[in-house]
Amino acid sequence: LQGEGLHIGIPSIFVRFNNCNLKCSWCDSKYSWGWEEGKHDWQDVVKFIKDAPVYNHIIFTGGEPLLRENQEDVMKIIQNVMVADSRITIETNGTIKPGLSLQLLMKIRGLWSVSPKLQFIEKYTPAGLLWFDLQKNTQWKFVITDIEKDIRIIYSSLIEPGIITTAVDRPVVLQPNGQTPNYNTACRELAEYVINNNMTEFKVLPQFHKICWGNQRGI
Numbered sequence: 726l727q728g729e730g731l732h733i734g735i736p737s738i739f740v741r742f743n744n745c746n747l748k749c750s751w752c753d754s755k756y757s758w759g760w761e762e763g764k765h766d767w768q769d770v771v772k773f774i775k776d777a778p779v780y781n782h783i784i785f786t787g788g789e790p791l792l793r794e795n796q797e798d799v800m801k802i803i804q805n806v807m808v809a810d811s812r813i814t815i816e817t818n819g820t821i822k823p824g825l826s827l828q829l830l831m832k833i834r835g836l837w838s839v840s841p842k843l844q845f846i847e848k849y850t851p852a853g854l855l856w857f858d859l860q861k862n863t864q865w866k867f868v869i870t871d872i873e874k875d876i877r878i879i880y881s882s883l884i885e886p887g888i889i890t891t892a893v894d895r896p897v898v899l900q901p902n903g904q905t906p907n908y909n910t911a912c913r914e915l916a917e918y919v920i921n922n923n924m925t926e927f928k929v930l931p932q933f934h935k936i937c938w939g940n941q942r943g944i
């Protein structure tokens with residue numbers, strides 16, 4: 726099930742793409758940074774999805790699904806598995822603007838789940854992030870490692886310059902770094918910081934899959 730963000734708790738199928746243009750120190754899927762044996766083409770993925778018991782929420786994640794070499798496969802899979810009640814989420818680090826065809830495909834029932842990496846904030850261009858912010862179907866999500874420092878960067882680099890806008894129906898999701906040894910404490914400290922500072926533009930959520938299954942691979 727989706728363990729993060731505004732769709733937390735929904736049974737889902739994850740399609741994980743290999744390779745990423747960022748290399749975050751806390752990445753929980755470092756195994757996706759290179760090729761591995763047993764890789765699949767898009768037809769294999771379509772077959773797997775169609776054979777699965779539940780497939781009305783499909784999440785494309787990575788690595789980075791919006792790398793140029795991945796976008797065509799993302800589109801082919803979506804085009805071949807969309808049914809009447811399908812929902813699609815594309816999880817991206819927000820460094821790459823999707824091509825026009827994918828933009829159009831995602832307008833139907835898609836969610837852009839954009840998680841800019843604060844460690845690399847200088848690599849982002851305001852125009853690239855603004856494009857995501859202008860989409861009605863975007864959620865912003867941040868992994869928080871150093872509470873004070875990271876939230877300061879979110880305000881000073883993104884919210885105050887108007888690059889990302891916040892609204893009651895579109896809160897910015899903050900989640901503690903899932904690699905933190907004492908995860909419960911990390912959740913509580915982040916929640917208390919947001920409450921005590923009256924930061925109403927944020928929504929604090931855990932990574933639900935970490936609570937259920939820990940740091941196991943494949944969940």
Ligand code: SF4
Nearest residue numbers: 745747749752788818
């Ligand atoms: S952007 Fe995501 S997939 Fe890429 S290295 Fe960072 S955490 Fe890992």
